[in-house]
Amino acid sequence: MSLSVLMESTPSPILLRPSIEPRDETSIHFDLQKQSALPTEFVWPRGDLVHTQDELNEPLIDLQGFVKGDVEATAHAVELVRTACSNHGFFQVTNHGVDSKLIRDAYREIDAVFKLPLNKKLSFKRKPGGVSGYSAAHADRYSSKLPWKETFSFGYRGLDSDASVVRYFRSALGEDFEHTGWIYQKYCESMRELSLVIFELLAVSLGIDRFHYREFFEDGNSIMRCNYYPPCNNSGLTLGTGPHSDPTSLTILHQDEVGGLEVFTNNKWHAVRPRQDALVINLGDTFMALCNGRYKSCLHRAVVNRERERRSLVYFVCPKEDKVVRPPQDLMYRSGETREYPDFTWSDLLEFTQNHYRADVATLQSFFPWLQSSNQGFK
Numbered sequence: 001m002s003l004s005v006l007m008e009s010t011p012s013p014i015l016l017r018p019s020i021e022p023r024d025e026t027s028i029h030f031d032l033q034k035q036s037a038l039p040t041e042f043v044w045p046r047g048d049l050v051h052t053q054d055e056l057n058e059p060l061i062d063l064q065g066f067v068k069g070d071v072e073a074t075a076h077a078v079e080l081v082r083t084a085c086s087n088h089g090f091f092q093v094t095n096h097g098v099d100s101k102l103i104r105d106a107y108r109e110i111d112a113v114f115k116l117p118l119n120k121k122l123s124f125k126r127k128p129g130g131v132s133g134y135s136a137a138h139a140d141r142y143s144s145k146l147p148w149k150e151t152f153s154f155g156y157r158g159l160d161s162d163a164s165v166v167r168y169f170r171s172a173l174g175e176d177f178e179h180t181g182w183i184y185q186k187y188c189e190s191m192r193e194l195s196l197v198i199f200e201l202l203a204v205s206l207g208i209d210r211f212h213y214r215e216f217f218e219d220g221n222s223i224m225r226c227n228y229y230p231p232c233n234n235s236g237l238t239l240g241t242g243p244h245s246d247p248t249s250l251t252i253l254h255q256d257e258v259g260g261l262e263v264f265t266n267n268k269w270h271a272v273r274p275r276q277d278a279l280v281i282n283l284g285d286t287f288m289a290l291c292n293g294r295y296k297s298c299l300h301r302a303v304v305n306r307e308r309e310r311r312s313l314v315y316f317v318c319p320k321e322d323k324v325v326r327p328p329q330d331l332m333y334r335s336g337e338t339r340e341y342p343d344f345t346w347s348d349l350l351e352f353t354q355n356h357y358r359a360d361v362a363t364l365q366s367f368f369p370w371l372q373s374s375n376q377g378f379k
Contacts, residue, residue, distance in 0.1 A: 031118045032137065032150060038234040040059040041146045042137070048145075048243060049236065051303070056263050056270035059084050060278060064095035066201055074204070082205040088265035089283035089298035093198070096279050098190045103254055106187045106226075106313055111181040113152055113173070115230040121150075124172040129355050131155055131223050132168065142358060148304045151303075153225040156188040158218060158320075165224075174207065186197045188224055191252050191315040195222075198250060198281060206291055208331050213290070220319045223248070229302065230308040239300035240310070244359045246284035247367075249351050250317040251298075253280040258310040264299040285364045286319070286346060292327040299361055321347035344371060 059080040065073020084091040113121075118136070126133035128141075132154045137146040154168050165188055169181030199213035229240045241258060255261055261272040261280065272280065282298035304310065321323065327344050341364065352367050353359050 005145055013031075027353070031146060032230045035230075036233065038232065038237055039146075041144055042148055042238045044145050044237065044239050044242065048239065048301075050269065051236075052262075052269045052271065054268065054270050056090070056265070056272050058088075058263070059091045059270065060275070061091055061093050061201075063093050063097070063197065063201075067097070067197060068294050076200060078205045078321060081201055085202070085205070085283060085295035087296070088101075088263055089288075089296040090263050090265075090300070091281050092272075092275060092278040093194075093281055094275075097197075098194060098279065100277070102187055102190060102281065103313070105183050107256065107311060109183045110152065110226040110228075110311070110313075112180065113177070113226070114128065114150055121195050127152065131350075133172065140144055146238075147241050147302075148229060148232050148235075149240045149302075150228045150230075151225055153223055156192070156222045156224055158192060158220045158222070161226060184224060187313070188222065188315065191224075192222065192317075194279070195250055195252060195315070195317045195343070198252075202287075202291075202295075206294060206331060207334070208328050212328050212330075216323065217249070217317060217319055220249075220317065220323075222318055223316040225301075225314045225316065226315060227310075227311075227312045230302050231309055232304045233306065235304045235306040238304060240304040241300075243299060243301045243361055245297040245299050245361065245363060246282065246316060247286065247353045247359055247363050248284040248316040248318050249286040249290065251280075251282045251284060252315040252317070253282070253312055255280065255312040256310060258305055258308050259309050260302045260304065261312070262301050262303060264301075269301070284316070285367075286325055289341040289344070289364070290327055291324050292337055294331075297364075318350070319346045321345065321350070325349075342368060342371075342374075344368075 056379055061077050061080050062073070063077070066077045081091060081147045121134045121136070124133050126135045133152070135151045137149060154165060156165055165185040166178060166181035169177045169184070173180070196214045196217065199217055200210050203210050203213050232238060243264065253261070255274050257274050257276065259271065259274045263272060282300060283295055285297045288295060288297040322345055324343050324345060332339070348371055349367055352370055353363065356370060357363065357366060
């Protein structure tokens with residue numbers, strides 16, 4: 001299946017027009033954990049549901065040598081990253097420095113959130129235009145092609161010294177979840193440190209100053225999202241997450257042993273086998289702009305399981321909202337390339353994807369005309 005066919009099967013830019021206007025989630029009552037039949041809102045077009053048994057042979061990169069400055073290990077890691085990111089924007093890392101117990105604790109704690117009664121979860125639902133809170137299949141935003149999943153998201157600010165994650169859990173879910181907040185405070189801190197290492201590796205692979213992206217993102221903000229995919233009797237008719245590239249810069253994901261993540265490369269979908277000791281890294285649209293399109297934003301999706309529930313922990317790395325997104329001068333000067341994308345800020349792209357557009361395979365291509373028409377773009 002070619003990418004052109006995939007894009008034809010995905011409706012053209014899904015703007016939030018009246019046919020899929022924001023809705024009141026409390027009036028919908030999609031309790032996915034109690035559905036016996038598949039509501040029509042969750043049925044996806046046949047072209048989006050093409051399945052494959054092929055497994056992605058993605059690189060598994062051991063970060064230990066790179067972090068320690070081992071020359072041979074660094075050269076090997078750089079070559080693997082360069083090839084993977086040029087082809088599909090996806091790789092996995094081991095010896096990443098994130099405590100395996102912390103990952104297990106994060107799963108255990110979030111299970112308690114998703115097992116709450118629906119009315120309790122809706123009491124801290126995501127507000128329109130915001131990123132924090134609970135969502136049942138994003139049914140408050142869209143009316144068709146709903147993803148078969150529940151999500152719980154919250155923000156994390158770089159250089160966070162006031163335990164904002166803990167405060168959010170305490171205020172949104174109550175004192176009983178303060179311990180959960182501390183687990184995720186630590187989880188986000190670990191993800192931030194890892195992301196800065198990944199940015200160094202990406203910079204070296206692009207042949208620019210090692211610390212360029214690290215410095216760009218040090219004061220950045222991130223979004224933590226926990227996904228829960230209940231079993232689905234009609235799993236062949238729906239998706240847990242539709243085909244899309246993340247509008248953010250970098251995604252660090254851990255999927256449980258059930259699996260379900262798939263990446264589109266070489267004209268077809270490939271399954272990503274879960275590795276409990278590894279973390280998934282995929283590039284997003286913002287980083288693609290930051291490297292002038294040298295590396296690809298990863299096109300991916302998630303399928304659901306007929307018999308088993310699936311969970312994943314996702315950390316989206318974003319720059320500070322007002323920072324101008326443009327490729328480094330030394331990358332452009334050395335290569336003599338022309339600019340592939342105009343300047344923009346993360347706040348512009350966030351506004352676009354939260355309030356005007358449903359992220360898909362062509363988010364950036366649709367974003368820039370909107371930016372120009374709304375008179376928010378840089379000259």
